[in-house]
Amino acid sequence: KPQKERQRLPVLPQGIEREAFFAALDELSGQIGAENVEVNDKPLKDGWYMEHPNTHDMMTILDEEELVASAVVYPSSTGEVQAIVRWANKHLIPIYPISIGRNLGYGGAAPRVRGSVVLDLGKRMKQIINIDPDDHTCLVEPGVSFYALYEAIKEKGYDHLWTDPPDLGGGSIIGNTLDRGVGYTPYGDHWACHSGLEVVLPTGEVFRTGMGALPGSNTWQTFPYGFGPYSDGIFSQSNYGIVTKMGMTLMANPGGHESFMYTFQKEEDLAQLIEIIRPLRISNILENVAQLRHVIQTIAVRGQPRTTYYQGSGTIPDDVVHATAATLPTGDCTWIYYGMAYGPAHIRQHKLGIIDAEFKRVRGARRVDPATLPADEYFWSRDRIASGVPDLHELRWVNWVPNGAHVAFSPVSPIRGADAERLLALARRRHDDAGFDFFPAFCVGLREMHLIIEIVFDRDDPERRAAAMACLRHMIDDAAACGYGEYRTHLVLMDQVAGTYSWNDNALMKFNEKLKDALDPNGILSPGRCGIWPKRYRGRGWEM
Numbered sequence: 001k002p003q004k005e006r007q008r009l010p011v012l013p014q015g016i017e018r019e020a021f022f023a024a025l026d027e028l029s030g031q032i033g034a035e036n037v038e039v040n041d042k043p044l045k046d047g048w049y050m051e052h053p054n055t056h057d058m059m060t061i062l063d064e065e066e067l068v069a070s071a072v073v074y075p076s077s078t079g080e081v082q083a084i085v086r087w088a089n090k091h092l093i094p095i096y097p098i099s100i101g102r103n104l105g106y107g108g109a110a111p112r113v114r115g116s117v118v119l120d121l122g123k124r125m126k127q128i129i130n131i132d133p134d135d136h137t138c139l140v141e142p143g144v145s146f147y148a149l150y151e152a153i154k155e156k157g158y159d160h161l162w163t164d165p166p167d168l169g170g171g172s173i174i175g176n177t178l179d180r181g182v183g184y185t186p187y188g189d190h191w192a193c194h195s196g197l198e199v200v201l202p203t204g205e206v207f208r209t210g211m212g213a214l215p216g217s218n219t220w221q222t223f224p225y226g227f228g229p230y231s232d233g234i235f236s237q238s239n240y241g242i243v244t245k246m247g248m249t250l251m252a253n254p255g256g257h258e259s260f261m262y263t264f265q266k267e268e269d270l271a272q273l274i275e276i277i278r279p280l281r282i283s284n285i286l287e288n289v290a291q292l293r294h295v296i297q298t299i300a301v302r303g304q305p306r307t308t309y310y311q312g313s314g315t316i317p318d319d320v321v322h323a324t325a326a327t328l329p330t331g332d333c334t335w336i337y338y339g340m341a342y343g344p345a346h347i348r349q350h351k352l353g354i355i356d357a358e359f360k361r362v363r364g365a366r367r368v369d370p371a372t373l374p375a376d377e378y379f380w381s382r383d384r385i386a387s388g389v390p391d392l393h394e395l396r397w398v399n400w401v402p403n404g405a406h407v408a409f410s411p412v413s414p415i416r417g418a419d420a421e422r423l424l425a426l427a428r429r430r431h432d433d434a435g436f437d438f439f440p441a442f443c444v445g446l447r448e449m450h451l452i453i454e455i456v457f458d459r460d461d462p463e464r465r466a467a468a469m470a471c472l473r474h475m476i477d478d479a480a481a482c483g484y485g486e487y488r489t490h491l492v493l494m495d496q497v498a499g500t501y502s503w504n505d506n507a508l509m510k511f512n513e514k515l516k517d518a519l520d521p522n523g524i525l526s527p528g529r530c531g532i533w534p535k536r537y538r539g540r541g542w543e544m
């Protein structure tokens, strides 16, 4: 390789001298093997989803060098994770665990503190420890992806078990669940469906939650609570521990399934439609975490760049969106509801009949006959995902702009028309100001909706990156001013989002900091993640 390819000065953790850092890495190499300790001194390569980097965020919104690892290490066992944690405490080196690192749209594999040592757990800890065909549960390590679990279930011939993948199947079951990600079968709330964790604490001790604390228990994956305080919650969206094993419940094959798709004509139909959805969802007639999407995203997910449809400047005009939609199998519309009915045919017919009558109360609502849709239509990707089959089709809308990257604005609200309209209006205004096409999708949980609005931007254009960041910051503040908060956010926005949860003089963050200081007195584990800074960093200008 030419000299310039080989050399890139590694970023050091702040406050650690170069020689001391390399001596510490040598010491760690002695414990876990030199081949499992990699200095990040190669040029940063973005790759693509299936060959993603573990050194930085391949969809960066800051300059790529801002949030990078100094080194990446690969433990093979819980014992080695403990050894790394003790090593980090000894040398006061910040560490940042990832399971697989495909957290795209929320920071990818990047650490929050520049120069942290990334623990890539997934490379060597990827065992499916157990799949229980009777209890419908499994126990997995961090490197187990939704694809891997799906394939293992198929291999064993367990046709009665279903997984629940998010839109993309390459993520880690543990990583996605800890970040409280969502899938689209009735088991879409991943955190609600987990049962039992094994956790390495920031001081190196290991413990098991729930029934895992009772030696010899065979109930770890079937009863999540155990006895005493329910501690699992503090290990999701936090920096209090490293999860090395997690139990997950698996859905029973419902004995039949049928996707359906309805289109709705006007943007103004939204409020009426959401009001119709709420009682149907709460009473489980609408059974899965379905998606209600703006048609522009269905156009974008065909994978062609926006210039295919519009060459002018500014955001793509509504008449172009509608004229384009009219040429597609979905036909002209504004909103598309992708749902699924489960169970044998006669049960599905009953539910689908109710849904049809209710949805058609919206003037111009149309059920699209799946038989009219070609095999590569996006509808079939939703069909696979909602029936537990992992997929990658969703990636295609990232091609909307050159060097496409995306970042999400993800507020939650009750399933109410007025809330949907208010959130949509504030986000649309900021998108128009910043010149971004508007990609809203409502993911409807049991009593709330996640509104996921993806900003797709050119990551090689510093001006567009800055515009995306400013747009997000405005939306977060605007939403908070109306009483809405994000369910999850990108690394660089965590301080701001945490700051919006400020009731009673930031009482929640004071509690989080108390926990952080008790569990991680040296502040080595993922400092700053979810806005929680350890004492050593607090008030020293790390917040963004």
Ligand code: FAD
Pocket: 097, 098, 099, 100, 101, 102, 103, 104, 105, 108, 109, 121, 142, 166, 167, 168, 170, 171, 172, 173, 174, 175, 176, 178, 179, 180, 181, 182, 183, 241, 242, 243, 244, 394, 395, 526, 529
């Ligand atoms: P990781 O990157 O491994 O983990 C996420 C974070 O959790 C890490 O940064 C780390 O801070 C923490 N963490 C991970 N493992 C551990 C551990 N063992 N111990 C302690 N902390 C840990 N997401 C959804 O939820 N639903 C969707 O439908 C969805 N759709 C997407 C569509 C597109 C086109 C794209 C690009 C992304 C989408 N995402 C979605 C976001 C993302 O791809 C997934 O959530 C993905 O599963 C997260 O990556 P991961 O599982 O590899 O997690």
